[in-house]
Amino acid sequence: MSDSTVSTNGDYVNFYQYKGKHTGILGWLLSVDHKRIGLLYLGSMVTFFLVGMTLGFFMRLELWNPGQDIMGPQTYNALFTLHGIIMIFLVIIPGIPAGFGNFFLPIQIGAEDVSFPRLNLFSWYLYTIGGLLAVASLFLSGGPIDTGWTFYAPYSLRTGTEVIMPLMAAFILGFSSILTGVNFVTTVHRLRAPGMTFFKLPLFIWALYSTAWIQIIGTPIIGITILLVVVERLFGVGLFDPAMGGDPILFQHLFWIYSHPAVYIMILPAMGVVSEIIPTFARKTIFGYGAIAVSSIAIAFVGTLVWGHHMFTSGMSDESRWVYSFLTFIVALPSGVKIFNWVATMYKGSIKAETPFLYVMAFIFLFSIGGLTGLVLGSLATDVHLHDTYFVVAHFHYVMFGGTIFIFFAALHYWFPKMFGKMYNTKIANIALAIMVVGFNMLYFTFFILGYLGMPRRYYDYLPEFQGMHQFATVGSWVMIAGILLMFINLFLGLKNGKKSGNNPWGGMTLEWTVPSPPPLLNFKKIPTVKYGPYEYEHYDEVTNNVN
């Protein structure tokens, strides 16, 4: 099979063309190739993202006027619950690690696959079953769950809607997450190419590695908590319901012990991608490699100790409140270190601001706003006012959407030529980004103001004085969605009729740019020996001429 883009090694069979035991759809559903599994995840996630986005669109539409526009309060409450569950459990948590991590972790460390390929496929099946259960729960007799994605007791114990099924979905998704974590940790320890010491790992791998540990350590806690809620609903054991002598605040502790570190599961891999993209487009080694790598571990560690800042108004003791406030300010520091190092990497670089780099610039701006408003929420006096208002909604959309999802998009544009061997229209991609950034800020920056003025979140109805700002935000949501759709359409067209991209269109130095696009089944003809750090551009020619 000849492929004109692969001039360096004449004929090779890429992983799409490879004929295994199974062909057609089964060739995907039964494949243990990490690249195919990665693409399965990416396909599922993009689908779920579009579903979640549609739910958000209808929520914003309902808020055009106070009172009822297009749906009743029960539907609205179900919508924000599902929007949260889908976006968090099905898109953002698995997003970058399971999708791009699966595809690129083995290649970047010079391995043929992950340590446990079958377990890897099993994880995707758990993910899919979890997703399908969540969707199926909508059609059960109780009706769609209306507890909010946080499942706070005792409401989640008393509501008549279908709670057990979506909880079991989250439980199963948790196992998918744990198994992927185990797989990645083992792979990083056991399958690094000769010469690739820990401090020669690409920073994306460092981020995935830290994330995998949080997944392994943290996820079982949410699993147990979910089971306890199910047991309490089924058998009336008084764990969390005060009417039976239970403690609702205990539920919040158990929930956030996992769900706060989960925030770092969501953002660390994105930070890893940023640390890949900036050196590539600046042709420059990353500034402060050690500091960035260590700050990932620091975030993973300190991040497990700050969950109480979700509970400043919960009725927890006043001592706990200031202790958690203090720790929260500490966890801001390693994130700051990363941002300073990224910007410093651009200094005296040779920058070509192509599409993925522009996404990263948008990320640095939006994520900084998200991070800095996190300081407002870490401070006791201001948080007590802003807790459970639109300010918090704005903050976590800046961090999770402006942070993780924007980098998910950046990664799509960065690795698209590697994954598919084709290139999209970069001009349209940049225009789509510009539209998205404008719409994003119209939508979510308005939320900051609404929140400070006292607009509580999860409100179906609102005071008339907020109407102007709600309408402005809704218009923003239309602009943003237009940008997102344009981006996906452009990528889709690139997939269909894009020009061949070549093996290394951006001039990257990490190992995935030394293999053909798309890569062959086991990635490398011969496992490379690593001599230099991942971004030592002084050795660019030597590393990239040694093409597989």
Added chain:
Amino acid sequence: MFETASDYAQNVDFVMLLIVGISVVLLLGITIAMIYFVFRYSRKRNPVAKQIHGNVILEIIWIVIPTIIVMVMFWYGYEGFQRLRADSEGAYEVKVYGFMWGWNFEYPNGKKNDTLYIPLGQKTKLVMTSRDVLHSFYIPAFRLKEDLVGGKSTFIVLEPSKTGSFDVACAEYCGLNHSRMYTKLHVLEDSEFDKWLKIGMPEEGKKDETKTLPKDSVKTEAILE
């Protein structure tokens, strides 16, 4: 539209301005530096990058300075809040019950009402619990909120600096009519408040929620004793 009804609320606004002010400086610094570098060190202007691996002194600077900044932020956020809560000695106590979906306020003389009246001249301590799921008593004009948790009591201290009527919302999601759980807080001159307090039940009777309370209300009330 947006009011401050206590000295504490003004203090919160001050802390907010402080943190936002510092944040804006940091955000502008980061953004301007980034955009400047992209133009100044574009591949056209600077075809060959200078390989700089790091700088220990810079790393130390941008750990130490932010540490100092966030500790300042922490202190201001902590100090005022803790002072307000620690000092509620001799405050006038009103009991607050939250339920799906409304409020019930009970005064020391046994008077019950579904909107809250408090005197201007002294501190009021709201001692709160929930009759069912979680609720959160939120008064934007005072920049305060606190959850109402079934089976235990929580509190808020109000120190109004002016008379007037202010919105009270529920800020912890509690189901179908969560967004319609608004009520009013009226701050009255002390003399007017005393007058109001003495007005007999019959006049306020129609607002009395006692009849609609769930059956376990006796048990709930024991929590606030």
